[in-house]
Amino acid sequence: xxxxxxxxxxxxxxxxxxxxxxxxxxxxxxxxxxxxxxxxxxxxxxxxxxxxxxxxxxxxxxxxxxxxxxxxxxxxxxxxxxxxxxxxxxxxxxxxxxxxxxxxxxxxxxxxxxxxxxxxxxxxxxxxxxxxxxxxxxxxxxxxxxxxxxxxxxxxxxxxxxxxxxxxxxxxxxxxxxxxxxxxxxxxxxxxxxxxxxxxxxxxxxxxxxxxxxxxxxxxxxxxxxxxxxxxxxxxxxxxxxxxxxxxxxxxxxxxxxxxxxxxxxxxxxxxxxxxxxxxxxxxxxxxxxxxxxxxxxxxxxxxxxxxxxxxxxxxxxxxxxxxxxxxxxxxxxxxxxxxxxxxxxxxxxxxx
Numbered sequence: 001x002x003x004x005x006x007x008x009x010x011x012x013x014x015x016x017x018x019x020x021x022x023x024x025x026x027x028x029x030x031x032x033x034x035x036x037x038x039x040x041x042x043x044x045x046x047x048x049x050x051x052x053x054x055x056x057x058x059x060x061x062x063x064x065x066x067x068x069x070x071x072x073x074x075x076x077x078x079x080x081x082x083x084x085x086x087x088x089x090x091x092x093x094x095x096x097x098x099x100x101x102x103x104x105x106x107x108x109x110x111x112x113x114x115x116x117x118x119x120x121x122x123x124x125x126x127x128x129x130x131x132x133x134x135x136x137x138x139x140x141x142x143x144x145x146x147x148x149x150x151x152x153x154x155x156x157x158x159x160x161x162x163x164x165x166x167x168x169x170x171x172x173x174x175x176x177x178x179x180x181x182x183x184x185x186x187x188x189x190x191x192x193x194x195x196x197x198x199x200x201x202x203x204x205x206x207x208x209x210x211x212x213x214x215x216x217x218x219x220x221x222x223x224x225x226x227x228x229x230x231x232x233x234x235x236x237x238x239x240x241x242x243x244x245x246x247x248x249x250x251x252x253x254x255x256x257x258x259x260x261x262x263x264x265x266x267x268x269x270x271x272x273x274x275x276x277x278x279x280x281x282x283x284x285x286x287x288x289x290x291x292x293x294x295x296x297x298x299x300x301x302x303x304x305x306x307x308x309x310x311x312x313x314x315x316x317x318x319x320x321x322x323x324x325x326x327x328x329x330x331x332x333x334x335x336x337x338x339x340x341x342x343x344x345x346x347x348x349x350x351x352x353x
Contacts, residue, residue: 122200291312
């Protein structure tokens, strides 16, 4: 029995394309079986009722009767996405088939980034968000952001900013390297909302393309960088460090910080994956200036990171004041020393012995 005969027999037996592909081509992917069917001019609809949606005449009649692919799927227990795909292939698709988004969202939020809040969230999404475009004919596009569950409250802030239902912000867990991690996530399939992100260069597979968007007004750079830093950076008592796989994006940040008299170092980092990565480090001597520019008091930021920032800021400001006092005291002593005897000078600077 030839492979063609075996496939036809399996279709008549009511087997799924996934099962047939696994049996004949040793893969559950339907790409192989679909290519085989096309090359051998085999229409599954002629051999099994479960694939009637692959018959143009049948599908046209059912669309006229049931109006939408979703209703046909429910009536005949068929996959809605497959019905939609074949309707498009046959030229039977109508925009009326598109389902309205289940969750409301401010579709225009990122179309114009003209506030500090929008610039911050744009930076945060550039760091931790994701845009994914489905490879099928539907052209569906998805926005997703997933962060540690400890920062659930921060994701709720984003939900409120974009008018997304807070009860739809999910919590979950997954295993990575045999370790269970806990996350929270927000997801939307609203194309107009995603278009605003695409406009500002948050694109699919952006890991190595993270950068300051070309259209972003420079006055919002501190807010964007703060969001970016909240997602991918860290701040310690002596330095601020930002790591990224995109060299161009870090060089943009380096240039902006140096324009504001903030000293930084730039270099590459070795990763276990051996992928090239880059790092910016803010020098300690200008760390306070960096914090005041990027993390001003009462700004929008991750709560846990802002606590660290404020503690470091207070410590640096206190040391700065002490240095000023010491400099002032020494200056006064120098003034008093003018015209004094050697013994009086010694007493001024070292005290009496």
